[in-house]
Amino acid sequence: MTFWRSKRASTQDKAVAFDLEAASYARFENVGLEISGRTILQDLSLQLNQQRIGLVGLNGSGKSSFVRLLNGLRQPTSGRLEIFGADAVAARKDLPRHVGFVFQNPDHQAIFPTVEEDVAFGLRQLGEDDRLALEQARDFLSLHGASHLAQRPIAELSEGQKQLVCILAVLIMQPSLIILDEPYSSLDALAARRLHAKLESLPQKIVMISHDPSQLEDFDRVVWIEAGGLRADGAPGEILKAYDDDIRAKAAAAGVDDWDRGHL
Numbered sequence: 001m002t003f004w005r006s007k008r009a010s011t012q013d014k015a016v017a018f019d020l021e022a023a024s025y026a027r028f029e030n031v032g033l034e035i036s037g038r039t040i041l042q043d044l045s046l047q048l049n050q051q052r053i054g055l056v057g058l059n060g061s062g063k064s065s066f067v068r069l070l071n072g073l074r075q076p077t078s079g080r081l082e083i084f085g086a087d088a089v090a091a092r093k094d095l096p097r098h099v100g101f102v103f104q105n106p107d108h109q110a111i112f113p114t115v116e117e118d119v120a121f122g123l124r125q126l127g128e129d130d131r132l133a134l135e136q137a138r139d140f141l142s143l144h145g146a147s148h149l150a151q152r153p154i155a156e157l158s159e160g161q162k163q164l165v166c167i168l169a170v171l172i173m174q175p176s177l178i179i180l181d182e183p184y185s186s187l188d189a190l191a192a193r194r195l196h197a198k199l200e201s202l203p204q205k206i207v208m209i210s211h212d213p214s215q216l217e218d219f220d221r222v223v224w225i226e227a228g229g230l231r232a233d234g235a236p237g238e239i240l241k242a243y244d245d246d247i248r249a250k251a252a253a254a255g256v257d258d259w260d261r262g263h264l
Ligand SMILES: Nc1ncnc2c1ncn2[C@@H]1O[C@H](COP(=O)(O)OP(=O)(O)OP(=O)(O)O)[C@@H](O)[C@H]1O
Pocket: 035, 036, 038, 040, 057, 058, 059, 060, 061, 062, 063, 064, 065, 066
């Protein structure tokens, strides 16, 4: 059974010259981001070219801000960023067609009353006919063992169910790059295993934020963001170990049992 829209984007998009086969799907050159006069990200220079890249960093370090740059939710305020070969500022309106974004908080993503309408929405955005989009959404939900949720109001779902629906709403669009911002945060162990296996099987590029190092161990690369900058970048084994060591050192210095000696 196939679900994919007939109007699928070609490798060279007509409106903006995206190169969806580019080896480096994101190129950061001295990229900075300021919001309301505050520096959130600074002087980031790196290229993303591996299939699955994990992002780690403490709360508030800038991970969500970093991934928001990738699909046009934020634009750099300094430096240059190219996504699939196109300037991220000039291409910001077209980026969501190729870069799917699973939000950390499902309430920021789901906008339609029912699950099937929400999953169908992305296909409609891509130009699919309303009725066909809804049919494909139902089939897709069924394929992923979620047909029982199809007509449920999203607002009534559990947090984990909402998170899974938001993931499906992005997967159905088959974007070339999929961003996942802490997708495991509300999932039970079974759903987490299923998602892990699913992500492993996908042909698309994936950039995923996770506070659970075990979900990133088999990724191709891990990038560690600290205080809005690049702290380390490399093989998961090396970076996750260094990150864990750093957390242990900080915990020992701050006194993990003493909330007041730490800081938010
Ligand atoms: N809309 C905004 N206005 C002002 N400051 C913001 C805004 N969004 C994020 N920030 C600030 O940017 C910094 C980085 O936030 P960001 O959400 O990117 O961190 P994070 O690493 O994803 O954190 P977490 O792990 O807690 O999700 C924080 O200091 C945050 O307060």
